[in-house]
Amino acid sequence: RKEVEQDPGPFNVPEGATVAFNCTYSNSASQSFFWYRQDCRKEPKLLMSVYSSGNEDGRFTAQLNRASQYISLLIRDSKLSDSATYLCVVAGYSGAGSYQLTFGKGTKLSVIP
Amino acid sequence: DGGITQSPKYLFRKEGQNVTLSCEQNLNHDAMYWYRQDPGQGLRLIYYSQIVNDFQKGDIAEGYSVSREKKESFPLTVTSAQKNPTAFYLCASSISHRMNTEAFFGQGTRLTVV
Numbered sequence: 754r755k756e757v758e759q760d761p762g763p764f765n766v767p768e769g770a771t772v773a774f775n776c777t778y779s780n781s782a783s784q785s786f787f788w789y790r791q792d793c794r795k796e797p798k799l800l801m802s803v804y805s806s807g808n809e810d811g812r813f814t815a816q817l818n819r820a821s822q823y824i825s826l827l828i829r830d831s832k833l834s835d836s837a838t839y840l841c842v843v844a845g846y847s848g849a850g851s852y853q854l855t856f857g858k859g860t861k862l863s864v865i866p
Numbered sequence: 867d868g869g870i871t872q873s874p875k876y877l878f879r880k881e882g883q884n885v886t887l888s889c890e891q892n893l894n895h896d897a898m899y900w901y902r903q904d905p906g907q908g909l910r911l912i913y914y915s916q917i918v919n920d921f922q923k924g925d926i927a928e929g930y931s932v933s934r935e936k937k938e939s940f941p942l943t944v945t946s947a948q949k950n951p952t953a954f955y956l957c958a959s960s961i962s963h964r965m966n967t968e969a970f971f972g973q974g975t976r977l978t979v980v
Contacts, residue, residue, distance in 0.1 A: 787968055796956055796971035840908070851914070851922060852897070854969055858908035
């Protein structure tokens with residue numbers, strides 16, 4: 754089983770639509786969770802951290818389900834500028850005691866006029 | 867401005883040559899990382915360093931080497947032993963190796979072997 758799995762998409766949605774991405778992770782000891790956004794041929798940038806109680810930032814809502822080991826990202830009222838690849842990131846301590854970030858392969862979103 | 871800087875942005879290398887990618891940060895971050903990204907693929911960890919003068923192999927360290935002589939700098943050398951080096955290389959840093967700390971990325975170096 755892959756450590757962090759995401760549906761690669763692409764998700765093609767019209768402007769104004771609501772779209773949701775899910776991500777599953779295999780390491781039950783994982784401790785921190787993030788969503789990053791990566792534009793074509795650019796570096797990833799932090800979109801938001803994911804907290805146990807769920808959190809919202811404007812049109813973006815992130816949820817964490819530790820029991821089922823999945824994370825979700827909901828985007829409401831999609832804008833053309835939301836078109837990007839969204840990376841799920843899971844972090845925690847490895848067996849050697851080092852803190853590591855593990856990235857999913859990303860889900861590609863295209864918002865269509 | 868605080869940030870993480872990678873150079874060069876584009877790099878061409880002949881087969882059989884070693885090449886070094888620069889990564890500098892002025893964020894006073896302890897931890898630094900090197901990732902490789904291939905088209906349509908996720909980020910794979912090459913090396914990471916949690917403190918000066920210490921570094922650890924990631925998932926795909928073969929054919930690469932690093933050093934961490936200064937807190938601000940974490941250069942990556944792609945050696946001739948790396949059989950398929952053409953890729954997008956991303957350097958990142960985080961404030962520490964504590965949990966709940968996110969990573970900040972440089973703009974990346976796109977390496978092409980010609």
